Amino acid sequence: MSSVVSYEVVKNIGVIKVDSPPVNALSQAVREGILTAVQNAQNDDTEALVLMCEGRTFIAGADITEFGKPPKEPSLPDVLTALENSSKLVVAAIHGTALGGGFETALCCHYRCAIASAKVGLPEVKLGLLPGAGGTQRVPRIAGAKAALDMITKGDPVAANKASDMGLIDEVLSGDDLQAAAVAYAQDLVESGAPLKRVRDITIDPASIEPGFFDGYRKALAKRARGQIAQDRIVSCVEAAVNKSMDDGLAVERELFTELVTSPQSRAMRHAFFAEREAAKIKDLPKGTPVREIKKVAIIGGGTMGGGIAMCFANAGIPVVMVEINDEALERGLGIIRKNYTITVQKGRLSEQDMGKRMELISGTTDYADLGDVDLAIEAVFENPDIKKEVFAKLDAACKPGAILASNTSYQDVNLIAEATKRPQDVVGMHFFSPANVMKLLEVVRADKTADDVLATVMQIGKKIGKVCALSRVCYGFIGNRMLQGYGRQAHMLLLDGATPEQVDSAAEEFGMAMGPLAVGDLAGLDIGYKARQARTDVEHDPKTHCIATALVEMGRMGQKSGAGYYKYDAATRARQNDPEVEALIRDKAKELGIEQREISKQEIVDRLFFPLINEGALILEEGIAQRPGDIDVVYLYGYGFPVAKGGPMFYADEVGLKNVVARINEFARTLGEDYWQPAPLLVKLASEGKTFADWAKENS
Structure with missing residues (x-):
């Protein structure tokens, strides 16, 4: 028996228990332990088996560290196969989350029970994969083709009660003792003479599927998945579940899983998975650094940004006080929050009850003196350094010792802001x-004097409010906005060189961006x-980097909010339309600047948009x-x-290959001028050594 799997007999039921922290992943030791236990149990005196887990969760999925290894x-x-073909009835007893291979394991048991707080799911699509152990064949046989596709192509977990409604869970258990409840359920099944219910024995009548259903589902996915291939392959697998035998369907699933696991998209998405978890770790932060308790938060500024931040904390159950300059502004800010919550309720x-609870957590004031009990104050006022310094001086005077003072600035020097206080640490x-309240990223900006426990606290509270945190040192624009300058600059210069707004945006969107840079400009204003x-x-x-945008603003074309920017917008639908007036403006500006326009390929647009991100990223690392x-x-x-299917710019x-990136940047330097095309020294060094950014990360870990 494996050291991470135990077996005991409780009354007439054999209990197989996995105990492999932190999430009972399906490592080699877990697989071996379950197999041995099932095989041995075939010859003992038990009448049924229960498969369950210790710790916080049922088997949460495959051991992702084994990907790419023999x-x-x-x-x-x-x-x-051993579970499904057991001569004794097998019950999966689920708590926590049964995900991916963990849920596929449960599906091979003859019955599934779960506590009400449990969730099940097949999230492989989020790694550019599909369930490779029968999930695409068994879920549609139980829940139907559409329900299976909805579940598997989204990859989101499903609560136990909903899973029960879908037929995926046979019994939702009551009580706090999972083992006792599961053993009692197994005994009831034995006493009632319940059959060995194998999902593989269920067949789907192809005539029950509407003609064109799968083609229609693929078309809908093409819009939602933006170039990702895993969703399309999932449809093919479910289609096989309808039209083929179980074994033939499993063969299709295995073939398509193998294709995906070696695909660039899955490599990229697995990289993103690990990068997100790594980003939460601060390299030089001493282990065991204490964190400060955050019981109450102040938000300075009740505009769109301040209101959204307030919602983040209220959603996590943390009381918030919003500060505004006068009662009118305060009521307007609270009204925006209430409106946002109301829209969520309507959807x-x-x-309504939860909305009420969250609104009760948000109060308002116009007096900084009311902030004496807050543990964290976040400034979210205009991007004006003088105003921000004034706010921080007031916070310094009003907030208690040990309160964290944070700026939501997108660009400004946090070191200079800290100088406005007597507590830069x-x-x-x-x-x-x-x-x-929607976007997941939180850039945590470390100033020169920021204390270690402040960083540890902010990273922890960021996670608590559902954010993905990444650390940045101080520079203009930090990581994201600093890099974005080159992207936006080239979008503008591509217009002067001969591309239309539609060509620029379409190239970016085909690359995988939700919106192109010019359309985003119109949306933001x-x-x-x-x-x-x-x-x-x-x-x-x-x-050359802004003359068209400047001219559009001075013409009153602010973007979507004014009905026109780079594009014209339909007043009712906000659908964008190309505008000959803008194309004429671009030609005139190019002529004024002595730029001869030409045809520009889609590949050139993509390279000129995204290679500046890479180059600036290399400088940021250096x-x-x-x-x-x-x-x-x-x-x-x-x-x-x-696009997650590209894994991020680095x-x-x-x-692409760093040698190819450097060669292309040098080519642009020759043809477009060296002003904006100088390869970063680190990029050149790595390319010359035949190394990657991943190699650099390992060497500097």
Whole structure:
């Protein structure tokens, strides 16, 4: 018997118990232990078996660290076959989450019971994969083709009661003692003469599926999945479950799983999975660094950003006080929050009762003196350094010793902001992304004097409010917005060189971005960038990088909110349309600047948009602004909509090949000028040595 799997007889029931912290993943030792226990139990005096787990969860999935390595015996299919073909009835007893291979293991048992708080799911699609151990064949046989597709192509876990309604769970247990309840359920099954119910014996009548159903589902997925291939392969597997025998369907599943596991997309998505978890770790933070208790939070500024941040904390059950300059502004801010919650209720994603509880956690004030009991204060006012310093001086005077003072600034120097206080060790950047109650990224900005326990606390509270955190040192724009400058600059310069707005945006969207850079500008409001340029009197602005956007704003074309920007927008649907007036403006500006326009290929557009991200990312690594290439990827995946199937800009660079990236940048330097095309020294060094950013990360871990 394996050291991580035990077997005991309780009354007439054999209990197989997995105990492999932290999540009972299906490692080789777990697989071997389950197989041995099932085989041995065939010859003892028990009348049924219960498979369950110790710790916080049922088997939460495959051991992802085994991906890409030589397989070890026994294989998961060997284990599942033993469970399914057991001569004794087998019951899976689920608590926590039964995900991926864990849920596929449960599906091979003859019956499944779960406590009400348990969840089941097949999340492989989020790693660019499909369930490879029968999930695509067994779920549709139980729940039907559409329900199976909805579940597997989204990859989200399903609560026990809903899973019961779908037929995936046979019994939702009551009581706190899982083992006792599961053993009693197994005994009831034995006493009632329940059959060995094998999912593989269920057949689906192909005539029950509407003609064209699978083609229609594929078309819907093409819009939702934006170039990801795993969803399409999942449809093929479920289609096989309908039209083929179990064994033939399993063969299709295995073939397509093998294709996906070796695909660039899955490599990218597995990289993203690990990068997200690694980004939460601060390299030089001493182990066991204490954290400060956060019981109450203040948000300074009740605008769209401040309101969204307040919602993040209220959603996590943390009381929030919002500070505004006057009662009118305060009521407006609270009203925006109430409106946002109301919309969520109307969509059925939140109950009226829960909305009421969250609104009760949010109070307001116009007096900084009311902030004496807060543990964390987050400033979310205008991007004006003088205003921010004024706010921090007030917070310094009003907040108790030990309270953390955070700025939500997108660009400003957090060191200078900290100088406005007598406690720079308590000052940190917490850069939320808009809308803050929706976007998952939180850039945590470490100033020169930020205390270790402040960093540890902010990373912990970020996780608590559902954010993916990445650490940045101080520089203009930090990681994300600093890199974004080159992306936006090239989008503009591509127009002057001859591309249309539609060509630029379409190339970016085919690459996998949800929206192209110019459409994003229209959505955010072109006046925001216009005002930011006016505020930066410390730099000389090259008209080639902004003249079209500036002209559009001065024409009253602010983007979607004014009905026109780079595009015209339908007042009712906000559908964008190409505008000949804009194309004429672009031609005129190019002529004024002496730029001869030409046809530009889609590949050139993609390279000119995304290679500046890579190059700036290399500079950020050299300067120590980011800890790892993976942290940069996390910022772009969760903050800027970079396609997860590409893994983030730094992973994408490794896939393209750093030598190819350097060669292309040098080519642009020759043809477009060296002003914006100088390869970063680290990029050149790694390329010349035949190394990758992943290699650099290992060497600097």
